[in-house]
Amino acid sequence: MRKELQDWALRLRERAEAEELSFPPVLFEEVGPEEMAMLAAYGGFPRRYPHWRFGSEYLRHREVYRYGLGRIYELVVNTAPVHAYLLKGNTLLAQKLVIAHVYAHADFFQNNLAFRPTPKDMLEEMAHHAAFVERAMEKHGARSVEEFLDMALSLENLIDPHTPYIQRPREVEEKPESPRLKVRPYLDPYVNPPPEPPKEAEEGASLKPLPPRPTRDILGFLAQYAPLAPWQRGILEIIREESLYYAPQAATKILNEGWATYWHTRLLLPLLSPEEALEFAELQAGLLAPHGFNPYRLGYLLLKEVEERWDKGRYGPEYEALPLGERLRYERPTGEGRRKLFQVRTVHTDISFLEEFLTPEFALRQRLIAPEDLPRFQGAKRALLFRLTNMGYPIVELVDANYGNRGELYLEHLYEGVELDQRKTKAVLQNLHRLWGRPVHLKTVANGKETLLSAGA
Numbered sequence: 001m002r003k004e005l006q007d008w009a010l011r012l013r014e015r016a017e018a019e020e021l022s023f024p025p026v027l028f029e030e031v032g033p034e035e036m037a038m039l040a041a042y043g044g045f046p047r048r049y050p051h052w053r054f055g056s057e058y059l060r061h062r063e064v065y066r067y068g069l070g071r072i073y074e075l076v077v078n079t080a081p082v083h084a085y086l087l088k089g090n091t092l093l094a095q096k097l098v099i100a101h102v103y104a105h106a107d108f109f110q111n112n113l114a115f116r117p118t119p120k121d122m123l124e125e126m127a128h129h130a131a132f133v134e135r136a137m138e139k140h141g142a143r144s145v146e147e148f149l150d151m152a153l154s155l156e157n158l159i160d161p162h163t164p165y166i167q168r169p170r171e172v173e174e175k176p177e178s179p180r181l182k183v184r185p186y187l188d189p190y191v192n193p194p195p196e197p198p199k200e201a202e203e204g205a206s207l208k209p210l211p212p213r214p215t216r217d218i219l220g221f222l223a224q225y226a227p228l229a230p231w232q233r234g235i236l237e238i239i240r241e242e243s244l245y246y247a248p249q250a251a252t253k254i255l256n257e258g259w260a261t262y263w264h265t266r267l268l269l270p271l272l273s274p275e276e277a278l279e280f281a282e283l284q285a286g287l288l289a290p291h292g293f294n295p296y297r298l299g300y301l302l303l304k305e306v307e308e309r310w311d312k313g314r315y316g317p318e319y320e321a322l323p324l325g326e327r328l329r330y331e332r333p334t335g336e337g338r339r340k341l342f343q344v345r346t347v348h349t350d351i352s353f354l355e356e357f358l359t360p361e362f363a364l365r366q367r368l369i370a371p372e373d374l375p376r377f378q379g380a381k382r383a384l385l386f387r388l389t390n391m392g393y394p395i396v397e398l399v400d401a402n403y404g405n406r407g408e409l410y411l412e413h414l415y416e417g418v419e420l421d422q423r424k425t426k427a428v429l430q431n432l433h434r435l436w437g438r439p440v441h442l443k444t445v446a447n448g449k450e451t452l453l454s455a456g457a
Contacts, residue, residue, distance in 0.1 A: 001028050005086070008096050015267045016103040020342070023106035024120075025081040028099065030088045036072050037061035039085055043246065044077040045126045049133035049238065051149050074098040078249070080120035082106040093272070093279050097264050104263035108256050111346050114248040117164030122245055129238045132187075136231040148232055151431045156239050157393045158428075160216035161247040187234065214397040214412070218432075219243070221398055226435050250391040254350045258299015261287065262341075265300075302353070305362045306344055311337035324374075327361050350388050354381070386416065394420055396442070408457075409436050413444035420444055429455035 001009070009028055016023075031039065041057035042048040064070045073090060077083040084102040086095055109115050119125060137145045160166075211221060222228075223236035249256070265284065272280055288297045309315055313332025322330060344353065360377050363369045369377055389395075395414040403410035409432060413420060425442070432440045433456035442453045 001030055001086075004092070005030070005095055005099070009099050011271070012096070012100045012267055013103060015271075016100070016107070016263070019263075019267070021103060021107040021263065023082065023103060023110050026084055026102060026106050027081050028084050028086060028102070030086045032088050033065045033071075034062065036075065036085060036087050037065065039075050040072055042126075043242075044075045044083075044085075045123060047127045047130050049130045049149075050137070051146070051153070053153070074102060076102045076105045077123070078109040078115060078118060078120070078245075079123050082109065083123065091279070093276050094283060096268055096271075097280065097283060100264035100267040101260045103267070104260040105256065107263075108252070108259050108345060112248075112252060112256070113347055114252055114349050118245055118248060125241070129242070132234055132238065136235070140229075140231060145231075145235075148235060151434060152232075152236055152239050154428055154431050155219055155222070155435075156243045157391070158216070158218035158396060159220070159240055159243045159247070161244065161251065161391070163217050163220070163244060188237065210401045211398060214399045216395065216397050218396065218398045218411070221401070222432075222435055225401065227437050228435070247391065248349075251349045251351075251388075254295040254299040254302075254388075255345070255348055255353045256299070257296045258301075258303045259345055261296050261300040262303045301366055302357055302362065303341060303344070305365070306357055307337035307341050309337075310340035311335055324360060324364075328365070351385055354385060354388070358384075386418070389416075394418075403441060406438070408438045409440040411440070411442045413442060415445045419446055422446065425453060426455070429453060 005028070009026075013026075037058050039046065040061045041054045048054055061072065065072075071087060073087055073094060075085045082102070082105075084099075084106075086098055090098070109118075133145065133149070210225070215221060217240075219236060219240040223233050223240060226233075226236075228236070269277070269280065288294065288300060290297060311334065312330070313319070313334045313336075314327065314330055319327060319330055319332075344357075348356070358381055360369075360374055363377055364371065364374075369380075395416075396411050397414065398409065398411050400410040401407070425444070429440050429442060439454060439456040441457070444451055444453060446453070
């Protein structure tokens with residue numbers, strides 16, 4: 001990175017640390033539009049396993065930039081050290097803004113609880129995954145591996161994003177397990193081969209339910225129990241590991257971008273000349289434009305609201321007991337705003353953040369709703385929270401892997417008022433059937449009635 005930007009990175013880092021942001025070292029690199037498009041297609045990493053969808057994403061990002069429809073100002077990767085890419089050709093002020101923005105993202109990655117279990121060596125892991133898939137292609141043929149990747153990627157959202165946090169007491173085993181060697185997940189099928197799946201004749205005699213309890217980690221279950229070759233199990237583990245890695249980013253998009261926007265404003269604005277302040281205002285206006293659903297705008301405004309509320313003592317039983325009109329005028333200065341912001345950054349995801357702080361007072365103050373629309377506020381808020389639940393994907397559990405005592409899969413959709421897309425559901429069930437090798441069934445609601453959809457039956 002050029003010397004002028006290095007100096008600004010140091011200056012902004014010192015300001016960030018003085019404001020008690022904390023983060024690992026950040027490595028900045030300026031890249032051109034082509035390289036930025038490639039990095040964006042690869043989810044921020046310089047190397048991923050080969051698959052056509054990355055090429056498709058690359059072309060989309062490249063054309064959007066080429067025709068002036070948008071630009072990616074920065075990419076920042078949750079690793080240690082943090083890797084951040086700045087787009088060459090940005091103005092000096094835009095680069096300063098992005099550097100301050102990146103430091104706040106790095107602080108969020110390090111301190112938000114949703115990111116605690118995520119591996120920080122994913123740069124190397126992604127490269128290992130790529131090498132594994134490339135070797136599988138050499139050995140088993142590119143076409144067969146690509147077809148398996150297509151099938152497996154259609155199931156990438158069948159994970160339990162809470163898996164890294166779940167600690168259950170060990171099940172009582174009837175037979176002692178053979179010792180397992182600790183290796184990377186996608187190598188586990190080679191080093192610690194799974195037990196043979198039960199044969200049909202044995203299934204009727206088995207009293208142990210499989211899985212022991214309903215699970216959302218369907219991809220993990222398939223990687224362990226489906227009748228697959230070791231390289232296929234390895235690919236399922238790779239896709240599952242990468243899905244789990246990206247899950248916290250999807251679950252904190254509003255809060256994370258709001259946090260970064262709050263801090264780039266606070267860190268940079270006092271350092272600008274009047275001319276730069278005008279350019280900053282133009283950039284900020286574009287970033288926080290109110291068209292469509294803008295996570296930067298919602299997160300930033302809501303964090304500012306939290307800071308103001310806690311600075312003015314607008315919380316607690318006395319405040320909550322007031323009618324709405326009096327809440328808007330209530331003040332009990334405490335100066336607790338900054339402390340509260342750091343607490344919010346640490347413990348919340350988007351859903352809990354909006355659930356707790358997206359209030360009618362905020363909506364009125366920001367003119368998101370008119371007073372006459374107040375009766376519809378709670379309904380609109382529920383709709384937004386539903387849209388964010390499970391990153392927008394339906395919640396499906398695997399209930400029984402020996403359905404009808406025939407070794408068939410039985411799944412249930414946790415219906416919450418929105419029916420599944422029939423075309424996509426049919427494709428997913430067919431791919432599950434191809435992986436499992438036996439019929440697959442899904443209980444859901446279609447056309448207002450409880451329905452059992454099946455593939456392979």
